[in-house]
Amino acid sequence: MTIPETTNTTRAANPSAIFAPGLLDGQVVLVSGGGSGLGRAAVLELVALGARVAICGRRADALEDTAASAGAACSTHVCDIRDEDQVDRLVDDVLARHGRIDTLVNNAGGQFLAPAETISPKGFRTVTRLNLDGTWLMTHAVATKAMIPAGPDGRPAGGKVVSVTLSPHHGLPGMVHSSAARAAVENMMRELSIEWARFGIRLNAIAAGQFATDIFMTKYPRPMVDAAAGLVPLGRLGTPEEFAWLVAYLASPAGDFFSGSVLTLDGARDNHTGPWPAAGSADAAGNPLTEARQTRDPSAQAPR
Ligand SMILES: CCC/C=C/C(=O)SCCNC(=O)CCNC(=O)[C@H](O)C(C)(C)COP(=O)([O-])OP(=O)([O-])OC[C@H]1O[C@@H](n2cnc3c(N)ncnc32)[C@H](O)[C@@H]1OP(=O)([O-])[O-]
Numbered sequence: 001m002t003i004p005e006t007t008n009t010t011r012a013a014n015p016s017a018i019f020a021p022g023l024l025d026g027q028v029v030l031v032s033g034g035g036s037g038l039g040r041a042a043v044l045e046l047v048a049l050g051a052r053v054a055i056c057g058r059r060a061d062a063l064e065d066t067a068a069s070a071g072a073a074c075s076t077h078v079c080d081i082r083d084e085d086q087v088d089r090l091v092d093d094v095l096a097r098h099g100r101i102d103t104l105v106n107n108a109g110g111q112f113l114a115p116a117e118t119i120s121p122k123g124f125r126t127v128t129r130l131n132l133d134g135t136w137l138m139t140h141a142v143a144t145k146a147m148i149p150a151g152p153d154g155r156p157a158g159g160k161v162v163s164v165t166l167s168p169h170h171g172l173p174g175m176v177h178s179s180a181a182r183a184a185v186e187n188m189m190r191e192l193s194i195e196w197a198r199f200g201i202r203l204n205a206i207a208a209g210q211f212a213t214d215i216f217m218t219k220y221p222r223p224m225v226d227a228a229a230g231l232v233p234l235g236r237l238g239t240p241e242e243f244a245w246l247v248a249y250l251a252s253p254a255g256d257f258f259s260g261s262v263l264t265l266d267g268a269r270d271n272h273t274g275p276w277p278a279a280g281s282a283d284a285a286g287n288p289l290t291e292a293r294q295t296r297d298p299s300a301q302a303p304r
């Protein structure tokens with residue numbers, strides 16, 4: 001069924017602070033977990049740029065809340081991404097409603113914080129099922145139903161997939177299940193970027209550092225949240241808007257040559273375990289300590 005391409009003429013109230021209006025005119029984006037946090041910020045940015053956006057999640061009220069802010073260009077779909085039948089239905093519904101899916105944003109995910117030795121087999125499975133299996137179900141269903149089938153020109157429609165993963169990559173204590181699942185998702189994006197290049201599908205991951213979303217600020221133990229910014233060399237948490245801008249960039253033509261990449265968005269959290277200079281390696285004014293330059297005895301180097 002061919003549905004005429006339409007344009008989002010009801011732009012969201014707040015224009016983008018970065019990109020020109022109309023950058024994503026004519027595009028359809030499916031955002032999982034669009035009812036809250038990073039997903040919600042991405043939805044508002046995408047709509048502001050002219051995209052029509054379908055959002056899914058388990059809680060209808062959260063989805064409706066985002067849609068109320070995003071306007072008529074946003075459709076809501078209750079779906080648990082862990083359930084194959086629900087995911088199939090979701091993608092069919094989005095195609096029936098919008099006619100195409102240009103970009104899938106696999107943002108839905110999460111975990112609980114617990115020492116590895118206390119995590120039960122069911123707890124481990126719960127988190128890998130959400131972050132890895134759920135991401136696979138969504139990616140496979142969107143690719144096979146919307147991106148691999150022929151478009152109007154008889155060639156595969158193609159598209160983009162952006163999956164949210166986790167920084168730091170060198171291990172996040174208390175999150176062995178999520179660290180394992182997100183690493184798998186990154187390699188899934190890399191592998192599929194090779195296999196599905198022939199269909200014009202580009203797949204990337206955004207490895208998110210710590211962002212000041214409502215859930216991040218409230219779900220985890222207070223001391224951990226309070227300490228989080230101190231572990232970021234740039235000295236602060238990310239904002240949901242900064243995440244949303246990267247999603248919009250990748251969805252735009254500027255993102256067309258990105259595929260198989262992991263874009264780490266974390267204020268350098270991945271590269272260091274704290275601000276620098278760290279305690280003990282700064283002088284009284286806070287400047288990094290510098291080694292005194294060695295002086296050489298010129299006579300030692302003189303030719304004999
Ligand atoms: C530095 C931070 C960086 C990252 C930040 C973010 O991602 S911010 C964004 C964060 N956003 C999100 O995380 C949002 C999405 N997250 C979620 O929906 C949940 O956190 C979920 C992933 C647990 C899934 O929920 P669900 O309703 O499907 O699952 P359920 O509740 O029915 O539990 C199933 C099983 O899991 C186990 N278990 C669960 N909790 C604990 C625990 N505290 N302790 C120990 N174990 C726990 C337990 O085995 C349980 O079975 P039981 O013992 O009951 O028979």
Ligand SMILES: NC(=O)C1=CN([C@@H]2O[C@H](COP(=O)(O)OP(=O)(O)OC[C@H]3O[C@@H](n4cnc5c(N)ncnc54)[C@H](OP(=O)(O)O)[C@@H]3O)[C@@H](O)[C@H]2O)C=CC1
Nearest residue numbers: 033036037038057058059080081108109110208210211213
């Ligand atoms: N904030 C941060 O610092 C970081 C976040 N991340 C990741 O970024 C993503 C967004 O995080 P954030 O916005 O902070 O957190 P939120 O908890 O606000 O977002 C997670 C979203 O996923 C949805 N979701 C969860 N489980 C399912 C499911 N089974 N089916 C469908 N939707 C589901 C939730 O909606 P509902 O409950 O209605 O289903 C929710 O809207 C997550 O994957 C998170 O783990 C990664 C690194 C750091």
